[in-house]
Amino acid sequence: MDLRFRPEHLAFRERVREFVATEMPPDLRAVAEVDGHFEHEQVMRWHRILYRKGWVAPHWPVEWGGAGLDPTERFILNEELELAGAPHLSPFGLYMVGPLLLQFGTDAQKRRFLPKILSGEEVWCQGYSEPGAGSDLASLRTTAVDDGTGHLIVNGQKTWTTYAQHADWMFCLVRTDPTASKPQAGISFLLVDMRSPGVTVRPMLTIGHTPAFCDTFLENVRVPKENVVGPLHGGWTLAKALLGHERTLIAAVGLSRRALLRVKRIAARTLDNGRPLLDDPRWRERIARLEVRLRALQVQNWRALWAQQQGRAPGPESSVLKIRGSELSQQILELAMDVMGPNARNWFEPPTDWLHPLEQWVGPSHCYARATTIYGGTNEIQRNVIAKLVLGLPVR
Amino acid sequence: MDLRFRPEHLAFRERVREFVATEMPPDLRAVAEVDGHFEHEQVMRWHRILYRKGWVAPHWPVEWGGAGLDPTERFILNEELELAGAPHLSPFGLYMVGPLLLQFGTDAQKRRFLPKILSGEEVWCQGYSEPGAGSDLASLRTTAVDDGTGHLIVNGQKTWTTYAQHADWMFCLVRTDPTASKPQAGISFLLVDMRSPGVTVRPMLTIGHTPAFCDTFLENVRVPKENVVGPLHGGWTLAKALLGHERTLIAAVGLSRRALLRVKRIAARTLDNGRPLLDDPRWRERIARLEVRLRALQVQNWRALWAQQQGRAPGPESSVLKIRGSELSQQILELAMDVMGPNARNWFEPPTDWLHPLEQWVGPSHCYARATTIYGGTNEIQRNVIAKLVLGLPVR
Amino acid sequence: MDFDLTEEQRLLADAARRFVRHDSPVARARRMREDARGWEPDVWRKMGELGWLGLSLPERAGGAGGSMVDVMVLLEALGAGLVPEPYIASAVLAAQAIRHAGDADQQSRWLAPMIEGRTSLALAWMEPARRYALRPEGTVARREGNGYRLDGRKIWVDNGHAADALVVSALAPDGPTLFVVPRSAQGLAVTRRRTIEEQPSAEVRLDAVRVGAEDRLGPEGSALPALERALDCAAAAAVAEGLGVAGAAFALTLAHLQTREQFGVKIGTFQVLQHRAVDMFVELEMLRSMAILAAVECENEHDDTRRGAVSAAKAQLSAGGRLVVQQAIQLHGGIGITDEHDVGLFFKRMTALAVLYGDETHHLERLAAQPSFLEGVDRPAPG
C-alpha cells in the first residue's frame, strides 16, 4: 500500500498549478476567489485557454486532440482545476457526446463534430429528460418520424436541457419505433442543430438564481438521417454507455476540499462573543466531522483511481462516490450557512465590512447544491442500482 | 390552548409521588437509583403493592378492579412510576389479554382469568410471533386441531414469548382452519395453561444479558375448547384489536426524561482535562439537542392524551409516538455511552471511585435498548402503516 | 390542559386560509420579489382592518388583547402562503418591544396606527460581528439637551427599508436603551438588502440622529428585558410561520408523490419515498407541538420557563423544519430545483426562519443555560 503519488505525477501537478497561476485571467480569478457564478463567456474563454494548452479533453485519444494523459494525470488536472475554483466546463460535448461519437460515430460524424467540440466553437446540450421521463428515461415520448426524404421529423419536449440557451447542438434520445416491444427499444440517438426551425428554448432559473436549466421544445424539426449516431432504434445502448465515464471525477473531492476550506476561512472571521467560531470547540468539532468525511472520500476516490490506472473496470469502490460526494457537498454548504448565522440570509448582496466576500455566494450555492443529490440520477436511483448490481439483493 | 394540568390532576400527581415515596421498598429503590435490572420476584412484589393500592390496572372498568381513573390520571400515574424508575409490570396480562377478555371474553372467561391477572397470582405471556412469522404475523404455522373430545391439540413453536419462564398462562394465535381462503382467516385466539404436558420453555438472554425472551415449544398440547376467546377462526380480529391501547404510554416520555437526567448527572461527574463534561459547550449542546427532542415528544404526548381525555379516537398525533419515543430512548442511551467514554465498556462490574453507580448499568441498557425500535412492530412496519393509513399514500 | 382552538381561533384560521387562497396565494409572494418594498400597503391595511396586526397587543393601544396563540394560528396560515407583509418584523418584534418598554402614551402613539395597517415598524437590534448578542455596543446614545444623539449601525433590520419608524437599541450612559426613531429623522440612512427569502431587509446607519426624551422607551438601561421578551415572541412566531411553511412544502410533496408517475407507477408507491414522507410527517408533528409550546409560553413571566420553551422550539425549527423542506425538494426531483416551482420558495423561507431571532446553536446554548436544564442534577463538590 502506498498513498503517495509518483514523482512524475507530482511534477505534473506542479505544472498544472503553474499553468493555472499564470493563465487564469484576473476576472475569472476574482469570481473564483468568492466561488461566484461564471458567465457563459467566461466559461468559454477558459475553455479556449485549456484548448490551447491541449488540456481541454484530456481523456480523448491523442489523434482526436486528447492530451495523452494517464488516468492519474487526468485526475490531478481535474482536481487542481477544482481546487483553483476554475470554471467548470460544459460536460455535454467533452464528456458526453464526444466520447459517444468516438465509440459509436461514423468517421464522417467524428470529423464533422469532434474538432469543434474540442475548440469550443460549437456548444452542446443534452436532450434526454422529458417532463414525464426523468428517472424513468425509457418512457420518453419525443418522436422522430422518417419523412421519406432522408429526414426525421422530430416532435416533443425536452427538459433539464442545461446550457441549451447557449447551445449550437443537442444530442438527444427520440422514439423512432413506437411499435417496439419494450420501451427501451425503438429509441434512437440523434444530433439536432439547435438553429433548426421549430426549436424553441425556454431558460429557467434555479432556486440558486443561476440560469442553468432550460425547457426545449421541438416542433416539426427536420433532422437529416445521417445525424443518427449508432444504429437506428439502437439509442438505448448509447444512453447507457454514458454512465460509466470518469467515475473518479464525480466525487468532486477538489470542490469539497475547496468548500470546506472556505468554511474554515469564514469561521476564522466570524465572531461570537468576540471569539472566532474557529476557536469554539463546538464549531471545530462540526468542521472536523466533515473533514473526516472528506478524507475518507478522498482515499475512496484514490482507490477508484488506482483501479482505473491499472486498467481495471470500475469496482464497488467507485459505486459509492456519487452518493457520498453529493451528500458531502451539501453538508459542507449547510455548515457554511450555519457558520454564517444571521449572514446566511445574504442573497447576492455585495460584501461590506460585516460581510466578507467569501460569504456573498454561500446562500445561492447552498440552494443550488440541493441539485447535487438529484441530477445525474437521484441518490435514490443510485441506491437502487447499488442494491441490485453491487449487493445482489433480490428484485421483487 | 393550555398546557397546565388541572388542579385535581396536579393533586393526583402529588398523591402518586407520595405513594411511591412511602411504598417503594428499599431494595427496589436501590435498583431504581442505578436503573438496574429488577428480578421477577421484585416485579411481582411491586405488582402486589400496586394491586393493594388499587392502581395495578387503572384502565380496567371499576367493576373488574380498575382504578376509576380518567385518561389523564392514568397517564400521570404511569409517568410518575416511570420517573421513579419503578419496576415495569408485565404488560401481557394487564394491558393485553385482560382488555381483550373484557372486550371479547365470555362471562365465565372473565371470572376465571381477570381476578388473578389483577392480583398477580397468575402471570401471562404472549404467543404471537413464530420463527417464520414476525412482522408478517398472518403467516403463523402453529396448528390447533379439534380432537373430538372438546379439546384442541396444539403443535408448533412460538418465539419472543417474553416472561414465558415465569408464566402460568399464554395467550396465543393458532391456526384452526388451514383451508381458509386468506392467511388472516382460520386463526383463533387461544389461552394455554403453561403447565400443560407438551409445553417446553427455553429462555434466551438478550444482548443486554437480561433473561427477557423465550422460545416456547408446543407438542401435542391439549387445550379445552372453552379456552378459545372470541369466535373460533376469528382470532385475527382480536390480534388487531390489541394495537390501539394506551397510546400515550408508548412514547415512554417518563423513562426518557429519567434517562436524560441520568446523562446529565453522569456528565456532571465525568471529567475531561479536569472539567466536568457538563460544562463543556460540545457536550452541553449534544445534551440540549436531545432535551429539545424530549420536550417535543412530551407535548406531542400531551396532545394525544388530550384527544383521549376528550374521548376522541387516536388521531395522527398519536401515530408518531412509537417511532419518535423509541428512537429517542436509543439516542439518550447512546449519548450516555459517549459521555462515559472509556467507562462505556463497563459490563455489570460494580461501581468504584472511578465508576459512579449511575454508570454501572448503562452498557447493558444501551444494548437492550436496540430492541425498542424492533418490538411491538418494527419502526419500518410503523412507517409502512403511517404511509398508508395516515398519509394515504398509494399501495403498489 | 386544552389543545383545542377556541371558536374565535378557528374562525381566525379559516379567515387566514381564505385570505391566502383569494388575496395572497404564493403567486403574489413570487410577484412581490420584484417589488422594491416587497409588500403592498393595501394588503397591510386590509390585514389591519381584519384585526390581525394587533392580535396580541394591548387593547388600550388599539390591539385585540389576545395571546400569541392567536398569532400562531394566523401565522401558520400566512406561512403556507408565504405572505410577504412584514408581520413578525412589525406586528410582533417591534410592537412587542414598544409594548414591553414603552409607556401607555408611547404604545398608543406608535402601535395604534400600525395596528390599523396605516404604518409599519421595524426593530433595529443586531450589529456587525455580534451575532445574536442583545446588548448594543456599536450604537451609542449620548444625552444632548433634552434628548439624545444616536450614532452607530444596525444590520439585518427587517422591514427597515419600509418602516415608518424604527425601534433602535443603543448604549445610553445608564445602559442599553430603546428609542423610537422616525424614518424621516435626519442622519438616518437605510440601505435595502436582499435576503434569501426575498423579503427585503436593511442596513441602518445612524449618524448624529437626534431624538427627544419622549422617544426613549422606558428609563435608560431598561432595554434588555424588553428586547428579550420581544425576541421570544418573534421566535415563537417564527416557529408558527415555519410550521405553515413546512406544512405547505409537505402538502406539495405528498401531492407530487400521489400524482407523479415513473416506471409505470405512482412514485408514492416506492417504499423509500413513503418512509421519507413519514419522516417529514413526524418532524411536522413535532414542529406543531413545539409551535404550541412556544406560543403558550413565550409570554410567560417566568424567565426559565419562557426561555426554555422558546429556545427548544426554535432549535426544533432549525433542525426539523429544514429537514422537511430539504426532503421536499429531493422528493420533487429536478423540478424542485427550478425557481418556477413553489417548493423552492418554501425551502428558502425556511432557511431564513432557521436563523431569524437566533439560530440552532444560539438557542441550544440558551436552553442549556437555564436552571431547569440542571434540575435534579446534583453536582459533586469540586476536587
Next chain:
Amino acid sequence: MDFDLTEEQRLLADAARRFVRHDSPVARARRMREDARGWEPDVWRKMGELGWLGLSLPERAGGAGGSMVDVMVLLEALGAGLVPEPYIASAVLAAQAIRHAGDADQQSRWLAPMIEGRTSLALAWMEPARRYALRPEGTVARREGNGYRLDGRKIWVDNGHAADALVVSALAPDGPTLFVVPRSAQGLAVTRRRTIEEQPSAEVRLDAVRVGAEDRLGPEGSALPALERALDCAAAAAVAEGLGVAGAAFALTLAHLQTREQFGVKIGTFQVLQHRAVDMFVELEMLRSMAILAAVECENEHDDTRRGAVSAAKAQLSAGGRLVVQQAIQLHGGIGITDEHDVGLFFKRMTALAVLYGDETHHLERLAAQPSFLEGVDRPAPG
C-alpha cells in the same frame, strides 16, 4: 500510489481467514466469554508460530519487520472472527511502546518471547477521571537506590489480568516515564473487570512496586512520544479490526435479507431495507479507505500527518462503524437482540472499539488541533 496487497499480504489474509474458519470461528469467542482469562495460550502460541505477533516489530527483536499494513490485513480477518486473543493490547499497544521507548536489549528481552507467543504484554496508561490524557498524574515513580518505587493506579488495562509483564506510565522526577513491571512484582494488584465486548480488562494498583533502572524504558521524561506513537498504532489497528467486525455484521445482514421471508417475499426485496443495506455498504467502504489511510500513516514520523490520519480514521470508526452494527441489528429484527445470534457480539465489539484508544470527541479535537487543519486559513489579525 498502490492499493494492491503484496503477494505476502494476500497470503497472510488467506491464512488469517483460514485460521478464523478452522481454529477460531465466532463460536470460540462465544465460548471464551466464560473463561477467566478470556483467551487461550495455545492459540496465542500458534499465532506466534505463524509469525503474526511480530508482524510490524523490528527484526532485531524477533519481529518480521513489516508494516502496520500487514497488521491491518491480519486484523480485518481476525475481527471478522472476533478472535479473543489480546492482539492489539499485547502485540501492538504494549509492543510498540517498548519498541519506541526501549533500547535494543529491552526490546529483545520483552518483545522476543511475546513474538513467539510464549508471553503476553499489556500497557497500563489510563487513569481515573483522566479520560484519554497521555500524561500520567495518578502514578508516581520515585527514585529509590538503583531503581524506582512505583505507586498509583491504572484503569482499563486490557490484558492486564493475563499479561506476563506490564508497561506502566508513571510520573518520574524528570517527567513521564515508561517502566516494565513483571506480573509477579511485589505490590502489584490486578483486578479483572468484565467489558462490554467480553474480553477481560483490568484495574491495576501499584503499591510500592520496586523496579530496577534496567526496567525503565528510555530516559526519564521520554514516555509521551512513545506512548503517543504506540496509541496511534493501536488506534489504526482498532480501525482495521473494526472493519472486519463491521464487514462480518454486514455479511450476516446481507445473508439475512437474502433468505428471510415475510409477507411471502424475501425481505431483501423491500426497497427501504435495500437502501439501508446500501447505506451500510457505503459506510463500510469509507471505513476501508480510512483503515488503509491509518495503517499507512500511523508510523509516519511527521506528527501532523500521522495524527491527522489516525484521528480521522478513528473518528470514522466511531461514527460509521457504529452505524453499520446498529443497522445490522435493526435489519435482523428480534433475533438480532438475542445473545444467541452472532450479530449482537459484533455490535458489542464495535461499541468497545469506538471508545478504545480515544473516542470520537477526542479524535475530532485532535484532528482539529493539527496545523494542517488550518492550512490555507488566513486568520485575520485580532481587533
